[in-house]
Amino acid sequence: MTTTETDTLRRILDYSSRADPYPLYAELRETPVARQRDGSYVVSTYREIAGLLHDPHISSDVRNLARPMPSHAGESTPAFINLDPPEHDRLRRMAMRHFGPPHTPGLVTGMEDDLTAVVTTLIDGLEDKERIDVVDDFAYPFPVAVICHLLGVPREDEPRFHLWVDALINSIDYNPETDPKEKLENGLRARKDLREYLGGLLQRRHGKPGEDLLSRMANDDGPDGRMTDEQIVATANLLLIAGHETTVNLITNGMLTLLRHPDVLRRLREDPDLVVPLVEELLRYEPPVHIIPWRAAYSDITVAGTLIPKGAQVMLMLASGSRDPVRFHEPQRFDPDRRDNQHLGFGSGIHLCFGGPLARRETQIALTELVRRLDRPQLVTDPPPYRRSPILRGPIHLEVTQGG
Amino acid sequence: MTSADNLRAFKREGRIVIVGASLAGLRAAETLRDEGFTGSLTMIGDETCEPYDRPPLSKQVLTGWVPADGTALPRRREIDAEWLLGVPAAGLDLAANHVRLADGREIPFDRVLISTGVRARPWFVESEAALDGVFVLRTREHAEGLQRALAAGPSRVLVIGAGFTGSEIASICRERGIEVTVAELAPAPLVGALGAMIGEVASDMQRSHGVDLRCGVKVTRLEGDAQGHFRRAHFDDGTTVDADVAVVALGGIRNTEWLRGSGLAAGVWGIACDTGCRALTLDGLITDDVFVAGDVARCPNPVYEYRLISLEHWANAVEQAEVAAHNMVSPQADRWPHLTLPVFWSIQFGVNIKSVGVPTFADEVVLAQGSVADHRFVAAYGYRGRVTAAVSFDNAKWLDHYRGLIETAAPFPPPGPTPDQPLDMKPVPVDFPGPQLLAQGATVVVTGHDPGERRVTAAQQHHR
Numbered sequence: 001m002t003t004t005e006t007d008t009l010r011r012i013l014d015y016s017s018r019a020d021p022y023p024l025y026a027e028l029r030e031t032p033v034a035r036q037r038d039g040s041y042v043v044s045t046y047r048e049i050a051g052l053l054h055d056p057h058i059s060s061d062v063r064n065l066a067r068p069m070p071s072h073a074g075e076s077t078p079a080f081i082n083l084d085p086p087e088h089d090r091l092r093r094m095a096m097r098h099f100g101p102p103h104t105p106g107l108v109t110g111m112e113d114d115l116t117a118v119v120t121t122l123i124d125g126l127e128d129k130e131r132i133d134v135v136d137d138f139a140y141p142f143p144v145a146v147i148c149h150l151l152g153v154p155r156e157d158e159p160r161f162h163l164w165v166d167a168l169i170n171s172i173d174y175n176p177e178t179d180p181k182e183k184l185e186n187g188l189r190a191r192k193d194l195r196e197y198l199g200g201l202l203q204r205r206h207g208k209p210g211e212d213l214l215s216r217m218a219n220d221d222g223p224d225g226r227m228t229d230e231q232i233v234a235t236a237n238l239l240l241i242a243g244h245e246t247t248v249n250l251i252t253n254g255m256l257t258l259l260r261h262p263d264v265l266r267r268l269r270e271d272p273d274l275v276v277p278l279v280e281e282l283l284r285y286e287p288p289v290h291i292i293p294w295r296a297a298y299s300d301i302t303v304a305g306t307l308i309p310k311g312a313q314v315m316l317m318l319a320s321g322s323r324d325p326v327r328f329h330e331p332q333r334f335d336p337d338r339r340d341n342q343h344l345g346f347g348s349g350i351h352l353c354f355g356g357p358l359a360r361r362e363t364q365i366a367l368t369e370l371v372r373r374l375d376r377p378q379l380v381t382d383p384p385p386y387r388r389s390p391i392l393r394g395p396i397h398l399e400v401t402q403g404g
Numbered sequence: 405m406t407s408a409d410n411l412r413a414f415k416r417e418g419r420i421v422i423v424g425a426s427l428a429g430l431r432a433a434e435t436l437r438d439e440g441f442t443g444s445l446t447m448i449g450d451e452t453c454e455p456y457d458r459p460p461l462s463k464q465v466l467t468g469w470v471p472a473d474g475t476a477l478p479r480r481r482e483i484d485a486e487w488l489l490g491v492p493a494a495g496l497d498l499a500a501n502h503v504r505l506a507d508g509r510e511i512p513f514d515r516v517l518i519s520t521g522v523r524a525r526p527w528f529v530e531s532e533a534a535l536d537g538v539f540v541l542r543t544r545e546h547a548e549g550l551q552r553a554l555a556a557g558p559s560r561v562l563v564i565g566a567g568f569t570g571s572e573i574a575s576i577c578r579e580r581g582i583e584v585t586v587a588e589l590a591p592a593p594l595v596g597a598l599g600a601m602i603g604e605v606a607s608d609m610q611r612s613h614g615v616d617l618r619c620g621v622k623v624t625r626l627e628g629d630a631q632g633h634f635r636r637a638h639f640d641d642g643t644t645v646d647a648d649v650a651v652v653a654l655g656g657i658r659n660t661e662w663l664r665g666s667g668l669a670a671g672v673w674g675i676a677c678d679t680g681c682r683a684l685t686l687d688g689l690i691t692d693d694v695f696v697a698g699d700v701a702r703c704p705n706p707v708y709e710y711r712l713i714s715l716e717h718w719a720n721a722v723e724q725a726e727v728a729a730h731n732m733v734s735p736q737a738d739r740w741p742h743l744t745l746p747v748f749w750s751i752q753f754g755v756n757i758k759s760v761g762v763p764t765f766a767d768e769v770v771l772a773q774g775s776v777a778d779h780r781f782v783a784a785y786g787y788r789g790r791v792t793a794a795v796s797f798d799n800a801k802w803l804d805h806y807r808g809l810i811e812t813a814a815p816f817p818p819p820g821p822t823p824d825q826p827l828d829m830k831p832v833p834v835d836f837p838g839p840q841l842l843a844q845g846a847t848v849v850v851t852g853h854d855p856g857e858r859r860v861t862a863a864q865q866h867h868r
């Protein structure tokens with residue numbers, strides 16, 4: 001393997017590439033499976049990524065990595081996203097019972113009115129403002145309110161876990177060679193604090209069946225039995241983080257993309273039904289999750305002619321796969337009329353995003369309403385400033401003027 | 405005129421006739437218009453209603469969840485066709501290029517697509533089949549009648565045949581709290597399609613859901629009461645079962661009789677075609693104006709040694725329809741081969757069963773992932789050391805991986821390990837029931853001596 005490939009990944013992880021990593025992804029795709037100097041493998045082409053997402057010889061359990069990950073140290077009860085079958089299947093099933101079909105079919109559709117109400121209230125507050133920050137004023141508070149409501153976290157606690165989630169996300173991609181130890185420690189502490197906090201909430205739910213997910217998980221038995229308290233906390237922890245950062249980025253990336261494509265923005269205002277294929281295209285073109293960084297080869301496997309040895313870390317470059325010209329016609333074009341749009345925005349296979357249906361609906365409602373009600377919005381800076389993470393990628397602020 | 409001009413003219417103002425106006429027929433029509441065919445399009449169908457979907461008939465309709473007339477197939481675009489419904493096609497004249505209808509009308513065509521599917525195999529004694537309370541399940545009317553009979557709260561339902569349809573019906577009966585007896589000639593349910601190992605799982609599933617499952621028995625007689633209502637079934641082991649409803653689920657008969665004398669290679673196994681869905685004549689020559697798709701087609705698959713395979717699978721009907729339609733209006737160099745591996749799904753007793761590949765094309769089977777006891781697993785099938793199919797129970801998300809193994813002729817058993825690899829991962833013989841099925845079927849005789857005069861003609865079937 002040449003060092004250019006290693007350099008390409010480094011440049012992607014480097015903050016200065018955050019605004020536009022796509023040319024670097026194109027460079028990566030020249031070598032679909034690239035071994036890195038540290039022994040990990042980066043996979044960047046659609047077919048190979050999709051193959052690995054369905055490959056039972058790839059493990060999601062970080063304990064199967066040849067070299068353990070510092071940011072997951074001391075985790076005794078991983079959430080199902082970090083587990084393999086059969087434990088993964090069982091825990092995901094038990095959580096899914098309360099989150100969607102077939103046992104709770106109306107969950108997402110039943111929330112539509114609430115979602116619209118939150119969105120309407122938030123936009124009501126923006127109407128007279130000449131300058132708004134789409135992130136702080138809208139894209140952040142909306143999904144957070146939704147996931148807190150769903151789980152049963154009191155609104156007044158939201159600010160606290162905003163801090164925890166920030167520290168936690170910040171430490172996900174911790175690199176001992178370049179990052180200060182503090183970053184890792186903050187993350188680990190936040191993880192612990194969040195768990196304790198959720199554990200406390202859970203204690204008060206036992207014996208009190210209610211509508212929120214925490215009380216349902218604490219009190220309801222399905223064919224697989226009941227989750228332990230540790231498992232419920234791990235699951236709630238996962239849903240909070242996943243149902244939060246990703247949707248914020250999806251909405252923000254969406255608004256940014258629309259502002260960059262005024263013709264599409266205009267079409268959406270005139271034809272709100274366009275939002276359905278538009279959000280799909282967004283998940284392909286500007287997805288919130290760019291990389292799945294920590295899959296492990298459970299046995300030796302050969303992908304596109306390259307042997308990935310057992311135990312090696314495998315990084316799946318989802319956002320690169322979704323722009324692979326071998327799979328998508330004119331992949332660099334944002335085209336809400338695109339057909340056969342099987343993007344990797346929510347991953348695929350057994351770990352296919354659990355909250356996908358909710359995230360879709362939240363984003364559909366958010367974008368339709370923003371576009372309908374903001375008065376001739378204009379982007380202030382392009383590109384906007386980005387969050388640190390190359391994994392969960394999105395602007396940290398998105399300043400927009402209106403009425404001008 | 406060059407052939408390119410011909411094709412352009414045909415695309416603009418040619419006449420295409422589709423015989424069999426159901427899933428494959430409708431999807432073909434939509435594809436023809438998508439591909440820019442602006443000529444005249446005629447849909448011939450013997451059912452009177454608009455095209456509808458069949459899988460929900462044995463699932464949502466029988467539970468009473470969806471009414472039988474709520475299963476219309478979604479229209480993906482306008483097809484602007486002339487619909488001749490309620491009259492079957494009775495003949496195909498390839499010299500005059502027309503389809504003859506049962507009422508005597510002759511419908512001319514430049515190209516024709518045949519998608520007449522299969523019909524339910526009826527109970528073999530006509531007077532017994534006519535008893536009140538005896539059902540088959542293929543059409544909307546069948547589903548409606550059966551759902552009404554189930555809603556009336558029968559004391560017991562007898563299902564004859566434990567293939568996919570029979571097993572789904574048994575599952576629905578249990579879901580509705582109805583006592584059900586399943587009678588199957590083979591040693592277990594689903595054995596004919598999936599082999600002995602899965603058959604055992606299927607038996608276990610049925611019994612644990614309270615089905616009175618009787619395998620290795622043959623139903624010999626259906627007995628009615630004085631009012632002509634079905635009451636009792638007699639088995640070849642001398643036992644009987646009392647029930648008010650009997651569902652005959654003994655598979656299908658391909659609708660090819662109307663093609664007798666047409667010169668096409670049409671018979672009990674379907675209509676032979678190439679991978680481009682062009683029909684073969686009895687001699688094995690390719691016709692260029694007759695195409696086939698869906699349950700009635702018998703298509704070679706290179707992955708399975710070019711054997712002609714007919715499938716009663718929803719996805720197969722859709723894919724063949726699209727390939728056939730595309731090829732009907734495309735020049736030779738742009739034609740597509742139908743090479744998609746078959747996939748099939750079924751839902752019964754709360755378990756989602758899905759397969760990829762052709763499980764009957766196998767000599768061994770191995771549990772590759774999961775656990776049989778939990779009814780959650782993937783089984784891989786192999787033939788002479790390569791992977792040829794896979795079946796999942798509540799584990800469908802892995803099947804894409806196995807599709808890749810089949811397409812690339814990966815070695816069998818598939819290499820491990822996986823995190824959920826079973827301890828007892830040892831291939832066992834696949835064990836399908838005997839070859840008596842293979843022995844029946846169309847036979848032909850070859851006549852003539854010189855290459856110029858050698859021809860094949862269909863022989864009348866020896867058995868009834």
Ligand SMILES: Cc1cc2nc3c(=O)[nH]c(=O)nc-3n(C[C@H](O)[C@H](O)[C@H](O)COP(=O)(O)OP(=O)(O)OC[C@H]3O[C@@H](n4cnc5c(N)ncnc54)[C@H](O)[C@@H]3O)c2cc1C
Nearest residue numbers: 424426427428450458459492493520521698699716717718
């Ligand atoms: C109860 C049931 C459940 C099923 N469940 C599943 C499932 O879970 N998964 C799956 O993959 N598949 C399933 N299938 C199979 C699937 O429905 C078929 O593969 C599909 O319908 C095939 O479509 P087709 O258009 O080829 O044939 P058909 O749907 O059979 O259509 C053929 C049409 O042609 C008409 N016709 C016949 N002869 C003539 C004639 N001479 N002239 C004019 N018209 C004629 C017929 O009346 C019919 O309308 C199920 C089928 C049934 C019956």
